[in-house]
Amino acid sequence: MKVLIVYDSKYGNTEKVAKLIAEGITSTEGNEVIVNHVKDVKLKEEASYDLILVGSPNHFGRHIGSVKKFINKLPQSQLKANAYAVFDTYIKTDFETAVKRMEEQISEVMPGLTKASPGLSIKVEGAGTSKGPIVKEELPKCKEFGIKLAQG
Numbered sequence: 001m002k003v004l005i006v007y008d009s010k011y012g013n014t015e016k017v018a019k020l021i022a023e024g025i026t027s028t029e030g031n032e033v034i035v036n037h038v039k040d041v042k043l044k045e046e047a048s049y050d051l052i053l054v055g056s057p058n059h060f061g062r063h064i065g066s067v068k069k070f071i072n073k074l075p076q077s078q079l080k081a082n083a084y085a086v087f088d089t090y091i092k093t094d095f096e097t098a099v100k101r102m103e104e105q106i107s108e109v110m111p112g113l114t115k116a117s118p119g120l121s122i123k124v125e126g127a128g129t130s131k132g133p134i135v136k137e138e139l140p141k142c143k144e145f146g147i148k149l150a151q152g
């Protein structure tokens with residue numbers, strides 16, 4: 001399986017989640033994963049993936065602007081995928097709120113894209129600073145999410 005993971009991250013927590021998911025996916029032999037910051041994704045180059053994963057920190061109850069823009073550009077891009085799944089990081093009580101909004105947006109702009117799995121929402125510490133780190137008990141969920149996706 002060929003997978004593209006696209007994320008944005010202000011303080012590095014969502015990036016860490018992206019890398020742990022990648023570890024989970026590549027723990028199954030034969031899978032290939034590219035992990036890209038949203039600013040580094042080349043939308044004009046032809047590329048096709050079995051799965052695209054999109055991750056964002058929760059800002060004000062939703063995914064951040066760069067990720068929103070990226071999703072909007074997907075239908076006109078040269079980047080093709082068969083399926084998608086999303087992940088977010090959050091601090092307060094906003095479990096899955098950015099996940100839900102990303103899923104809504106993706107299904108709106110690319111109605112033909114299959115959702116490979118329900119999204120992953122990972123809690124970070126640091127009320128007041130927003131900087132994390134990821135809540136310790138949440139860490140294993142990231143790799144497990146990747147392993148499950150790899151198993152199909």
Ligand SMILES: Cc1cc2nc3c(=O)[nH]c(=O)nc-3n(C[C@H](O)[C@H](O)[C@H](O)COP(=O)(O)O)c2cc1C
Nearest residue numbers: 009010011012013014057060061089091092094130
């Ligand atoms: C401008 C801003 C707004 C935020 N708004 C929310 C919010 O509405 N709900 C929430 O749970 N976390 C909120 N957070 C906390 C972020 O979710 C947290 O900083 C993020 O998960 C850390 O991920 P990162 O290290 O990848 O940036 C906010 C953070 C910032 C900087």
